[in-house]
Amino acid sequence: MTDINKGLTQGEADEKMRRGECSGSFSVKSKSVGKIFSENIFTLFNLINVVIAVCVALVGAYRNMLFMGVVLCNTAIGIIQEIRSKRTLDKLAVISAPKAHVIRGGEQKILPVAEIVTGDIMQLSSGGQICADGVLVRGELDVDESLLTGESEAVAKRPGDELYSGSFVVSGSGRAEVTRVGAEAYANRIAVSARKPRKRRSEMMDSINRIISVISVCILPFALVLFTKSLFVARQELQYSVTSTAAAIIGMIPEGLVLLTSIALAVSSIRLAKRNTLCQDLYCAESLARVDVLCLDKTGTITTGRMKVAGLRMLDTDYPAEDALSALAVALGAENQTMAAVAAKYPPRGSTVCIKTEPFSSARKWSGAQLEGFGTLILGAPSFVLNAEEYSRISEICSEHSAVGQRVLLLAQSDRPLPGKSLPERLSPKALVVLTDEIRESAPATLKYFREQGVELKVISGDDPVTVSSVAAKAGLPGSESYVDASKLRDDEIQEAALKYTVFGRVTPQRKLELVQSLKKAGHKVAMTGDGVNDVLALREADCSIAMQSGSDAARCVSQLVLLDSDFSSMPLAVEEGRRCINNIQRSAALFLVKTVFSFLMAVLFLFVGSAYPFQPIQLTLISALFIGAPSFLLALEPNHSRVEGSFIANVLRRALPGGLTVVLGVGALLVMQSVFSIPQERISVMAVFNTAAVCFGVLIGVCRPFRKWHTVMLAAVAAAFCGAVWLLGGLFYITPLNLCEWLCVAILIPSSLVVLRGLTVLLNKFLRRWSGGFPAAPRLKKAAAAVVLALSALYAVWLGAVFTDYLQVSCGSYPVFARQQPDGTSVGILYRIEDSKVLIFSRKE
Structure with missing residues (x-):
C-alpha cells in the first residue's frame, strides 16, 4: 500500500508507466485518417470506373475519360467530411479531458489523466472528477455515479469503499489509492465495446450499392460480348469498340447519384454543425x-440535470422561511444541486453573519449553519432530521410529494448552537421545501x-x-x-x-x-x-x-x-434536414437511374442486333451533366420536410423505369430508320443523343412537379445549355450535321417519345399501385440479376446458332467459337485449335 501522505516517488511512477500501468495505455479512439482514406478509395464503385478508364486510355480516347471527374469528386467529399468530423471529435476529447490531482513525493501535482499509474494517491475534492478506479483511504465523499449507472442520487463513500473513474465528487474531500487504470478501469470495461467498429447502415446508400452490386454481376459478360460483337461482327475499329463498350458500361453505373447523395448529406452536416x-x-x-x-x-x-424549488409547505405560518432559506444558501454556498436550487429560488436578501456551518453528508442527509439572527438552521431529509414521533405528523405530506416524483426537505430551526456533525437540541420544524427535476x-x-x-x-x-x-x-x-x-x-x-x-x-x-x-x-x-x-x-x-x-x-x-x-431541442432540425435529403435525393435519383435503366436494356438489345452501340462515353457525360446532374443537385437542396414513406429504391424506380424504357424504344425506332434510310452509324448516334436528351428533359419536368418559379428558369437554362453545347462544341461531343431527312426523323421521333413516356408513366404507376408486393426484396435482387445474365447468355448462344448459319467448315482438330459470313463473302470469327490450345482470329474470303 502506498504511503497516503507521500504517495509514489517520480521514479516509481516512471517505472510503472514504462510497464504500461497507466491510464494512457487505453483510450477510445476515433477512426484513423489512413482508414478513412482506404474506406473511401477502395470501393467497388471506384474499381469499376478505374478499370473502364484504363481501357479507354489504352486506346487513346482521352476525352472520353471525363467521367472520372465525378468519381474523384465523390471520393474527395467522403474523405473530407469524415476527416472534418474526426478532428472535431478529437478536439472535444481534448477539451473535455480532466486533470488529476495526485500526491507524488509528498507534493500535490496536477497531471494529465494519461499519466496516472496504479498506486498513485489522488487528492479528491467537491466538484472534481474521479479519473481512475481506486479505494478511498482518507475522508468522506458523496459521489455522483450517474454517467456510470444512470442513477442521479449521490452515493456516500467511506474509507475502504470503491471509487470508479467517470464519477464526480458532489461533496466532501479525501484521498484515494489508484487500483485500476487503462482497460481495467470500470468505465473502460464498459467503453471497450465502443472500440469495435460497427458499420452504420444507410437505406439510400444501401439501395445505390445494391444497384451497383447487381450491375457488377452483369458488367463483365456484357462488356466482353459487346466488345467482341462490335469488333468482329459490326467490323468497327478497335478504339470505337472500346469506347462504345465503355459508354454502355458507364451508363449502367449511377456515379452521379453517389456524388449527389454525398454532397447533399455533406451540406446537411454543415448546416447542422452551424446549429451545434x-x-x-x-x-x-x-x-x-x-x-x-x-x-x-x-x-x-x-431535464437539465439540475433541481429546482417547486414550492414551500409551511409548518409554521409565522416563520420567515424564505428569508431563512436565503441566508442559509449564502452561508453554505452552492455545495450541491439542492443548495444551488435553493439559492436560485431565494437570492440574497441582506447580509447575515455566519458563525458555523456543517456541509451536507449522504450519511447524515442534512446540512446546516449557525447564523446570527436566525439561530441554527438545518435543511435535510425529514426522516433524518426529526424523530419518529415528529416525522409521523408530516409523513403523509412527504408521501404525497414522493408519489409524484418530488423530493421533500425539511427546514428546521433551533436556538441552540450547532454542535458539529450532530443535530442541535430543541429543533422546531418550520417548512417543507419541495424540489423537482428542472424540465428543459x-x-x-x-x-x-x-x-x-x-x-x-x-x-x-x-x-x-x-x-x-x-x-x-x-x-x-x-x-x-x-x-x-x-x-x-x-x-x-x-x-x-x-x-x-x-x-x-x-x-x-x-x-x-x-x-x-x-x-x-x-x-x-x-x-x-x-x-x-x-x-x-x-x-x-x-x-x-x-x-x-x-x-x-x-x-x-x-x-x-x-x-x-x-440541448435536445436541436433534434427536430436534424430530423428536418434528414427528410429534406431523403425526399429530394429520392426525387432526383430517378433522373440518374433513367440512364442506368436504358443503358442496361440497350446492352441487352445490342446483343441481338448487328449495329454498333450508338453512344460515346462523352455523349452520355453531356446528357448526364445537363439533364441529370446539375438539376438533381439543385433539386436536392430544396426545402422538403415531408415524412419519408416507402422504400427508396421502389419510389425511385417508379419514375426511372418509364424514362429508361422510352429511350430504348426510341433507339429501337432509330435502328429501323437506319435500315430503311441507310443512315450512317455516326448520324444514328447523333439522333439517339437528341432523342435521349428530350426524354430526360421530359422526366426532369415530371420530377420538378409541383412547379416553382425557379424550376422554369432551371428548365430554360438546361435547354439553352444543351443547344449551346451542340452548336459550339459539336466536334467535342461527336455531333455531326444531319441532312433534311434525318432532321424529319428526329422531329417525328421526339414528340412520339414524349407521348410514350407519359403513357408508360401512367401505366406503370397504375400497375404498381395494384402490386401490393412492391419491388423484390434486397436479398433476392443479386440472385435475380445472376439468373437474368445466365438466361441472356443462353438466349444469346441460341441466337448465334440460329442467325449465324454460315459457319466455316473447319477440320475436326479445331472448331469456331464465334464466326459469321459477311455479305461480301468474307468469313470472320474466333477459332480454337485443339492441338496447341491456341485461340486464333481469322478472316477468309470464300
Missing part, C-alpha cells in the same frame, strides 16, 4: 429521419414535435420509475403513466415489456442494450440518446445514436450525432 449538432458520418441525418422509436434518457434530454424549457415542444411526426417515445433511466414517470408527465410525454421497474423484469419478459411500456426505471447498461435490441427485432427503427458510459452499449446498437457534448468521451465516440450544446 455534429454529424460523425454522412448518413446520420438520414438515419434519424427514418426512426419510428426514440429512446430518451431522463437526465440531459428531458424546450422539452415539451420537442416531445410534441416527435409525437406529431409519428415517432414513439420511450424514456429509459437508471432512476426510480415513479420519479421518471412523473418527470415525463410534466414534460408532456404521452403514456408516461405506463412505467416499469426494469430491474424486476426477467430475460424472457424483455421483448414484451419493450413494446408495452413507455417509461423504464432502474435500467442497467446491459438492460438498455436488450431493450434497444428488442425494439429492433420488432421491426422498429430505433434512435437512442445518452451521455454516460452506461449508455454506450445501447448507443452502439441503435440505428441512430445521439450523444451530448457534456457527456462521456466513450458516448461521443460511438454516436452518430453529437449535440455540441447538449
Whole structure:
C-alpha cells in the first residue's frame, strides 16, 4: 500500500508507466485518417470506373475519360467530411479531458489523466472528477455515479469503499489509492465495446450499392460480348469498340447519384454543425429521419440535470422561511444541486453573519449553519432530521410529494448552537421545501414535435420509475403513466415489456442494450440518446445514436450525432434536414437511374442486333451533366420536410423505369430508320443523343412537379445549355450535321417519345399501385440479376446458332467459337485449335 501522505516517488511512477500501468495505455479512439482514406478509395464503385478508364486510355480516347471527374469528386467529399468530423471529435476529447490531482513525493501535482499509474494517491475534492478506479483511504465523499449507472442520487463513500473513474465528487474531500487504470478501469470495461467498429447502415446508400452490386454481376459478360460483337461482327475499329463498350458500361453505373447523395448529406452536416449538432458520418441525418422509436434518457434530454424549488409547505405560518432559506444558501454556498436550487429560488436578501456551518453528508442527509439572527438552521431529509414521533405528523405530506416524483426537505430551526456533525437540541420544524427535476424549457415542444411526426417515445433511466414517470408527465410525454421497474423484469419478459411500456426505471447498461435490441427485432427503427458510459452499449446498437457534448468521451465516440450544446431541442432540425435529403435525393435519383435503366436494356438489345452501340462515353457525360446532374443537385437542396414513406429504391424506380424504357424504344425506332434510310452509324448516334436528351428533359419536368418559379428558369437554362453545347462544341461531343431527312426523323421521333413516356408513366404507376408486393426484396435482387445474365447468355448462344448459319467448315482438330459470313463473302470469327490450345482470329474470303 502506498504511503497516503507521500504517495509514489517520480521514479516509481516512471517505472510503472514504462510497464504500461497507466491510464494512457487505453483510450477510445476515433477512426484513423489512413482508414478513412482506404474506406473511401477502395470501393467497388471506384474499381469499376478505374478499370473502364484504363481501357479507354489504352486506346487513346482521352476525352472520353471525363467521367472520372465525378468519381474523384465523390471520393474527395467522403474523405473530407469524415476527416472534418474526426478532428472535431478529437478536439472535444481534448477539451473535455480532466486533470488529476495526485500526491507524488509528498507534493500535490496536477497531471494529465494519461499519466496516472496504479498506486498513485489522488487528492479528491467537491466538484472534481474521479479519473481512475481506486479505494478511498482518507475522508468522506458523496459521489455522483450517474454517467456510470444512470442513477442521479449521490452515493456516500467511506474509507475502504470503491471509487470508479467517470464519477464526480458532489461533496466532501479525501484521498484515494489508484487500483485500476487503462482497460481495467470500470468505465473502460464498459467503453471497450465502443472500440469495435460497427458499420452504420444507410437505406439510400444501401439501395445505390445494391444497384451497383447487381450491375457488377452483369458488367463483365456484357462488356466482353459487346466488345467482341462490335469488333468482329459490326467490323468497327478497335478504339470505337472500346469506347462504345465503355459508354454502355458507364451508363449502367449511377456515379452521379453517389456524388449527389454525398454532397447533399455533406451540406446537411454543415448546416447542422452551424446549429451545434455534429454529424460523425454522412448518413446520420438520414438515419434519424427514418426512426419510428426514440429512446430518451431522463437526465440531459428531458431535464437539465439540475433541481429546482417547486414550492414551500409551511409548518409554521409565522416563520420567515424564505428569508431563512436565503441566508442559509449564502452561508453554505452552492455545495450541491439542492443548495444551488435553493439559492436560485431565494437570492440574497441582506447580509447575515455566519458563525458555523456543517456541509451536507449522504450519511447524515442534512446540512446546516449557525447564523446570527436566525439561530441554527438545518435543511435535510425529514426522516433524518426529526424523530419518529415528529416525522409521523408530516409523513403523509412527504408521501404525497414522493408519489409524484418530488423530493421533500425539511427546514428546521433551533436556538441552540450547532454542535458539529450532530443535530442541535430543541429543533422546531418550520417548512417543507419541495424540489423537482428542472424540465428543459424546450422539452415539451420537442416531445410534441416527435409525437406529431409519428415517432414513439420511450424514456429509459437508471432512476426510480415513479420519479421518471412523473418527470415525463410534466414534460408532456404521452403514456408516461405506463412505467416499469426494469430491474424486476426477467430475460424472457424483455421483448414484451419493450413494446408495452413507455417509461423504464432502474435500467442497467446491459438492460438498455436488450431493450434497444428488442425494439429492433420488432421491426422498429430505433434512435437512442445518452451521455454516460452506461449508455454506450445501447448507443452502439441503435440505428441512430445521439450523444451530448457534456457527456462521456466513450458516448461521443460511438454516436452518430453529437449535440455540441447538449440541448435536445436541436433534434427536430436534424430530423428536418434528414427528410429534406431523403425526399429530394429520392426525387432526383430517378433522373440518374433513367440512364442506368436504358443503358442496361440497350446492352441487352445490342446483343441481338448487328449495329454498333450508338453512344460515346462523352455523349452520355453531356446528357448526364445537363439533364441529370446539375438539376438533381439543385433539386436536392430544396426545402422538403415531408415524412419519408416507402422504400427508396421502389419510389425511385417508379419514375426511372418509364424514362429508361422510352429511350430504348426510341433507339429501337432509330435502328429501323437506319435500315430503311441507310443512315450512317455516326448520324444514328447523333439522333439517339437528341432523342435521349428530350426524354430526360421530359422526366426532369415530371420530377420538378409541383412547379416553382425557379424550376422554369432551371428548365430554360438546361435547354439553352444543351443547344449551346451542340452548336459550339459539336466536334467535342461527336455531333455531326444531319441532312433534311434525318432532321424529319428526329422531329417525328421526339414528340412520339414524349407521348410514350407519359403513357408508360401512367401505366406503370397504375400497375404498381395494384402490386401490393412492391419491388423484390434486397436479398433476392443479386440472385435475380445472376439468373437474368445466365438466361441472356443462353438466349444469346441460341441466337448465334440460329442467325449465324454460315459457319466455316473447319477440320475436326479445331472448331469456331464465334464466326459469321459477311455479305461480301468474307468469313470472320474466333477459332480454337485443339492441338496447341491456341485461340486464333481469322478472316477468309470464300
